[in-house]
Amino acid sequence: MTxxxxxxxxxxxxxxxxxxxxxxxxxxxxxxxxxxxVWLYGTDGRKVLDGMVGLWNVNIGxxxxxxxxxxxxxxxxxxxxxxxxxxxxxxxxxxxxxxAGFAHPTLNTTYFTSGGSESNETAFKxxxxxxxxxxxxxxxxxxxxxxxxxxxxxxAASATGVSHYWEMFGLPIANFLHIPDPNDYRxxxxxxxxxxxxQAAARALEEAILREGPETVGGFIAEPIQxxxxxxxxxxxxxxxVRAICDxxxxxxIADEVITGFGRTGEWFGQxxxxxxxxxxxxxxxxxxGYLPLGGIQVSDAIRDVIVNAxxxxxxxxxxxxxxxxxxxxxxxxxxxxxxxxxxxxxxxxMGKRLGAGLNRLRDEFDxxxxxxxxxxxxxxxxxxxxxxxxxxxxxxxxxxxAAMQRGLRARPVGAGTIAFAPSLAITAGEVDTIVxxxxxxxxxxx
Ligand SMILES: Cc1ncc(COP(=O)(O)O)c(C=O)c1O
Numbered sequence: 457m458t459x460x461x462x463x464x465x466x467x468x469x470x471x472x473x474x475x476x477x478x479x480x481x482x483x484x485x486x487x488x489x490x491x492x493x494v495w496l497y498g499t500d501g502r503k504v505l506d507g508m509v510g511l512w513n514v515n516i517g518x519x520x521x522x523x524x525x526x527x528x529x530x531x532x533x534x535x536x537x538x539x540x541x542x543x544x545x546x547x548x549x550x551x552x553x554x555x556a557g558f559a560h561p562t563l564n565t566t567y568f569t570s571g572g573s574e575s576n577e578t579a580f581k582x583x584x585x586x587x588x589x590x591x592x593x594x595x596x597x598x599x600x601x602x603x604x605x606x607x608x609x610x611x612a613a614s615a616t617g618v619s620h621y622w623e624m625f626g627l628p629i630a631n632f633l634h635i636p637d638p639n640d641y642r643x644x645x646x647x648x649x650x651x652x653x654x655q656a657a658a659r660a661l662e663e664a665i666l667r668e669g670p671e672t673v674g675g676f677i678a679e680p681i682q683x684x685x686x687x688x689x690x691x692x693x694x695x696x697x698v699r700a701i702c703d704x705x706x707x708x709x710i711a712d713e714v715i716t717g718f719g720r721t722g723e724w725f726g727q728x729x730x731x732x733x734x735x736x737x738x739x740x741x742x743x744x745x746g747y748l749p750l751g752g753i754q755v756s757d758a759i760r761d762v763i764v765n766a767x768x769x770x771x772x773x774x775x776x777x778x779x780x781x782x783x784x785x786x787x788x789x790x791x792x793x794x795x796x797x798x799x800x801x802x803x804x805x806x807m808g809k810r811l812g813a814g815l816n817r818l819r820d821e822f823d824x825x826x827x828x829x830x831x832x833x834x835x836x837x838x839x840x841x842x843x844x845x846x847x848x849x850x851x852x853x854x855x856x857x858x859a860a861m862q863r864g865l866r867a868r869p870v871g872a873g874t875i876a877f878a879p880s881l882a883i884t885a886g887e888v889d890t891i892v893x894x895x896x897x898x899x900x901x902x903x
Contacts, residue, residue: 461499462487462498462499462500465487465499466485466487469482469485469487475608486498486500486502486504486861486866487499487500490519491506491518491519492518492519493517493518493519493880493882493887494506494509494517494518494879494880494882494883494887495518496518496866502864503864504861504864504865504866505864505865505866505879505887505890505891505894506518506866506879506880507860507865507866507867507868507877507878507879507891507895508866508867508868508876508877508878508879509878509879509880510746511741511746512683512715512720512741512834512876512878513715513740513741513742513745513746514745514746514747514880515718515719515720515741515742515745515791515795515800515880515881516745516791516794516795516798516800516880516881516882517745517880517881517882517883518880520745520747520794522790522794523744523745523747523787523790523791523794524747526786526787526789526790527747527748527783527786527787529786530547530782530783530786530787531783534547534782535782535783536778536781536782536783537782538777539568539775539779539780540775544780545780545782545785546782547780547782547783547785547786547789548568548779548780548781548782548785550785550789551566551568551785551786551788551789552565552566552568554789554792555752555754558724558725559713559717559724559725559727559728559734559737559739559754560725560727560732560733560734560737562733562756562757562758563734563737563754563755563756564754564757564760565754565755565757565759565760566752566753566754567752567753567755567774567779568750568751568752568776568779568780568781568784568785569740569750569751569752569753569776569778569779570749570750570751570776570778570779570781570784571607571740571749571750571751572606572607572612572712572714572738572739572740572741572751573606573607573608573609573612573613574607574609574751574776575607575712575714575738575739575740575751575752575753576606576607576609576611576612576615576677576710576712576714576738577607577609577611577612578738578752578753578774578776579675579677579710579712579736579738579753580598580611580615580675580677580710581774582736582753582755582759582763582772582774583595583598583674583675583708583710583736584596584674585763585772585774586674586708586759586762587674588770589762589763589766589770590762592671592706594671594672595671595672595673595674595706595707596631596672596674597631597632597633597668597672597673597674598611598614598615598631598632598633598673598674598675598676598677599633599634599635599661599664599665599668599673599675599676599677599707600615600616600617600632600633600634600635600676600677600678601617601634601635601636601637601638601657601678601682602617602618602634602635602636602637602644602685603617603618603637603639603682603685603686603688603871604616604617604618604634604637604677604678604679604682604685604712605617605618605679605682605683605684605685606677606679606712606714606738607714608621610625610627610629611629611632613625613627613628614627614628614629614632615628615632615677616685617634617637617685618684618685633664633668635657635660635661635664636656636657636660637657637682637685637688638653638654638656638657638658638688638690638691638694639653639686639688640653640654640689640691641826641827641829641838641846642846642848642872643656643657645657645660652691652693653691654690654691654692654693654694654697655691655693655697657690657694658693658694658697658698658701661676661698661701662701662704662705665701665705665707666705670705670706670707673705673707674707674708675707675708675709675710675736676698676702676707676708676709676710677710677712678695678698678709678710678711678712679711679712679713679714679715679716679726680695680711680712680713680716680721680725680726680727680729680730680732681715681716681721681726681729681830681831681834683715683716683834683870683876683878684715684870684871684876685870685871686836686870686871686872686874687829687830687834687835687836687870687871687874687876688829689829689830689831690730692730694730695727695730695732696730696731699732699733702735708735708736708759709732709733709734709735709736710734710735710736710737710738711725711726711727711732711734711736711737711738712738713725713726713727713737713738713739714738714739714740714741714751715741715742715834715878716834717737717739717740717741717742717743718739718741718742718743718745718792718795719742719795719800719801719804719832719881720742720804720832720833720834720878720881721804721831721832721833721834722801722804722805722808722831722832722833723801723805723831723832724801725737726831729831734756735755735756735758735759736753736754736755736756736759737753737754738751738752738753739751739752739753739754740752743788743791743792744784744787744788744791745791747787747791748781748783748784748787748788749778749781749784750781750784750785750787750788795881798882800881800882801832801881803881803882803883804832804833804881805832807833807879807881807883807884807885807888808830808831808832808833808834808835810885810888810889811830811833811835811877811879811888811891811892812828812830812835814888814889814891814892815828815835815837815877815892815895816828817892818837818892818895818896818899819837821896821899822899822903823842823843824839824840824841824842824849824852824899824903825837825838825839825840825899826838826839826840826843826846827840827846830877832881833877833878833879833880833881833883834876834877834878835876835877835878836870836871836874836875836876836877837874837875838873838874839852839853839856839869839873839874839875840873847873848871848872848873848874849873850869850872850873852873852902853869853873853874853875854869855902856869856875856895856898856899856902857869857875857898859897859898859899859901859902860894860895860898862898863894863897863898864894865890865891865894865895865898867891867895867898875895877891879891
């Protein structure tokens with residue numbers, strides 16, 4: 457590939473559409489030519505600490521020199537082959553074996569995709585399939601939560617609980633409905649006296665199932681910690697109640713672990729924070745730390761049995777060209793081993809405490825900062841108009857993120873005025889301190 461100078465790249469960048477924003481906002485992009493650890497290096501000479509490590513996904517950090525070797529070796533032998541009828545490959549077999557029982561002892565069977573949206577599409581189709589096979593074809597409604605982010609393809613975007621992603625596409629499609637998310641700080645549902653937000657938000661699920669009719673509801677999808685919709689950490693009782701409600705009304709529970717999987721929360725999976733047993737788990741991002749695109753779902757043994765024991769004319773007719781991509785799976789295997797060898801999940805827990813403490817110090821310092829929340833290396837802080845009203849200040853959050861970028865820190869505003877952090881799980885104490893320092897300086901400038 458030819459090496460071009462920054463000015464030429466900037467000019468030619470208009471040949472691409474960039475996701476999730478208006479082209480007019482793409483005036484001064486950081487064109488990253490290389491990255492190392494937590495640092496991004498731009499073609500214009502900028503050096504930026506990536507507080508969001510890509511899109512919450514480069515869990516082992518940038519610039520690992522082993523994964524390219526693994527990919528090259530695998531590609532030299534076999535880059536790709538079909539995984540359809542009568543074909544498989546050693547790398548996908550070994551990654552599926554490694555993942556069996558890794559998140560939950562009942563999740564032993566994997567179907568690979570190339571990313572999170574495809575994983576959720578696969579999960580929804582599996583819900584429809586399962587209920588048809590169980591003689592309940594009417595169970596086609598999927599309940600998700602407001603402020604959820606489940607991806608951008610048609611069904612995944614319909615499950616996503618942010619109207620901005622729907623408006624210009626006529627979404628959500630039929631049979632996707634949204635209930636309030638268990639946001640302790642700003643709960644949108646009805647809260648009864650003496651009830652916790654976790655209890656009220658779980659009650660909202662039961663009420664929605666009863667309102668729609670349990671015979672029409674097939675699945676409930678939830679991120680263990682909501683990411684792009686505003687970093688919502690549920691209260692401890694939430695998932696216990698949700699699991700019980702799903703069991704009571706025969707609703708399959710899909711845990712969307714696309715962000716929270718592979719160490720991000722200081723546990724291997726977000727479901728481990730609350731001993732949650734999903735029926736289906738979606739994953740992507742951290743499985744390869746973004747070095748190659750890969751995702752997938754895992755299904756419970758009960759769902760697997762239904763698929764495996766189906767008569768030949770009722771097969772699970774689902775399949776993606778790149779499912780089980782050999783090079784991506786080989787990278788996935790080594791990526792997980794690296795996380796294990798370098799104890800990155802433990803590091804996420806330790807460094808997360810340090811980051812949380814630093815962000816709380818900023819809360820003490822600035823009155824427009826409130827509600828610091830997170831687990832492991834997944835954190836959000838609220839930028840508010842004032843602490844009494846708790847009204848999110850989106851404009852100020854955007855201004856802080858911009859000022860942070862000018863100081864060499866990438867931080868992402870999400871939701872109603874939340875600034876999110878999800879740095880590399882290999883981050884050092886000094887680098888955590890740099891995040892807090894640069895963020896503090898950005899807040900000072902905006903204040
Ligand atoms: C929780 C969650 N689910 C699904 C997705 C969609 O993944 P992808 O962008 O790989 O399609 C994302 C992306 O950020 C996500 O955060």
